[in-house]
Amino acid sequence: MMARPSKPLISRAAAVAASIDIIDSEGLDAFSLPRLAKHLGVRAPSLYHHFSDKNEILTEVARFIAGTSVARPRRRPGPDWPEYFVSLALNFRQSILRHRNAAPVLLQHLPRELFVDTYEDTARFLLDSGVPAELHVRILDGMETLAIGTVLMEAVRPPSTKSTIFPNVDRVSQPLLAEALTSNPLTQKQLFEEMVRSFLHGIIRDHDLEDQSTATATA
Known part of the structure; x- marks a missing residue:
C-alpha cells in the first residue's frame, strides 16, 4: 500500500467531481488514478488521503450520481x-442519463445501503399518507428494482426516439411490432413515467387503498 501524504492537497468531494468530469467527457476507460491526479493538478499519492483505491472512488461516484444529485420532491403526504x-423516479432517471458514461460504474459499484438510508423518511411519508406498513417493503423494494433496472438499461443504450425504442425493427418480417411503434404516442421518458405509475396504482387496486385514499381526502 502506498504511503499517504502528510497533508491533503485536495478534498474528497473535489476528487469525486473530477472523476465524474473525466468519465463524462472521456469515457470510463480513460479513468485512472494517474488521470485523475493530472486533472486535479496533484500527484497520485495525494489521492490516498481520501481513498484506499480506485474502487472506493468509483463507489463514491455511484453514490453521488444515483443519490446525492437526485432531487427529492417536495410533496406533502x-x-x-x-x-x-x-417524481422521484423521474429525477433519478434524469441524474443517471446526465452521466451515461458512468452507467457501468453504477452497475458494479452502487452501494447497497444508498437507498436504505432514506427509507425511514419514505416509510413515514407512506404511513402519513394512509398506506399500511405491511405494504411499505413491497413499494420501496419494487420502486428500487424498477427504477434502477429500467434506467440503467436505458443508459447503456444510445438515446432513442419514439420510433427507435425497439431498434432495427424490420417492417416486412416484424409488421406487428413496427405498427406498435408507429402507434405508440409516448417518449421513452413518458413510458418510464407510466410504468412507475402503473406499478403503484396496481398496489392501490390490489389492496383496496382507493377507498382509503378517498376517505383521507374527504376527511
Missing part, C-alpha cells in the same frame, strides 16, 4: 402519494 414516487 396524502391520497396522491404515488406522484411523489413518480
